[in-house]
Amino acid sequence: MEPDAGNIALFCDLAGTLAAMDESRQLPIDARGNIAIRLLPNVRETLLPIRDHLIFVVTNQAGVKRGRFSLAQVEAAIADLDRQLDGILTGWMICPHDDADRCACRKPKGGMIAELAATHGVDLAGSTMVGDQEIDAMAATAGGVGRFVYAAEFFGWK
Numbered sequence: 252m253e254p255d256a257g258n259i260a261l262f263c264d265l266a267g268t269l270a271a272m273d274e275s276r277q278l279p280i281d282a283r284g285n286i287a288i289r290l291l292p293n294v295r296e297t298l299l300p301i302r303d304h305l306i307f308v309v310t311n312q313a314g315v316k317r318g319r320f321s322l323a324q325v326e327a328a329i330a331d332l333d334r335q336l337d338g339i340l341t342g343w344m345i346c347p348h349d350d351a352d353r354c355a356c357r358k359p360k361g362g363m364i365a366e367l368a369a370t371h372g373v374d375l376a377g378s379t380m381v382g383d384q385e386i387d388a389m390a391a392t393a394g395g396v397g398r399f400v401y402a403a404e405f406f407g408w409k
Contacts, residue, residue: 259377260305260341261298262364262391267383268402269294269308270332277314278328286320286328290335293406298336305371308332308343309363309380309390315347322347342367359386361394368394381405 266272271289273279281287298306312325325345333340344363346356355362368375379398380391391399402408 257374257377258305258372260307260368260371260373260379261301262307262309262367262378262380262394262396264358264380264382264384264387264402265308265310265312265329265332267291268381268387270328277319278312278325280320284320286324288328288332288335290332291402291406292408295336297406298339302337302339305341305373306339307341307367307371309358309367310343311346311348311358311386313347313349315345316349316352341371359389359393361390361392361396364390364394364396 263269266278267276269291270278271291279287308329314320315322315325322345329343344356344367346354346358346363348354348357350357364380367373375395376397378396379400380387380396381400381402382388383402388399
């Protein structure tokens with residue numbers, strides 16, 4: 252089925268935006284070596300009412316390349332996040348590279364956003380991205396997203 256052109260979407264960063272980070276600003280690892288996803292305040296309450304919109308996660312995870320965890324573990328963690336959000340995520344993309352790779356997908360480049368938008372017929376100019384860092388804002392601009400909002404404002408953190 253051909254995706255409808257003109258769908259507006261919400262693109263979200265993962266760590267520090269939707270899920271808590273550890274003291275080293277990375278996704279936390281539990282005692283069994285799995286990524287432990289813990290939703291940040293107001294994430295669920297803010298996203299559930301817009302569940303009928305396209306909602307994507309775009310995340311840099313250089314820990315894959317560095318051997319901290321596997322791509323399968325990151326996929327499982329995002330699937331767990333989606334379960335905690337009652338299955339509202341439309342999709343996600345993970346960049347497993349680090350800056351030295353100079354890939355098109357790693358934020359601040361817009362590759363992940365552009366690929367998801369093309370696949371799902373997203374109207375980027377009418378869409379929004381939420382993130383916790385300047386690199387997320389830069390990725391939104393590079394990907395053609397019309398509006399960027401910092402996570403603290405979007406989720407109402409003090």
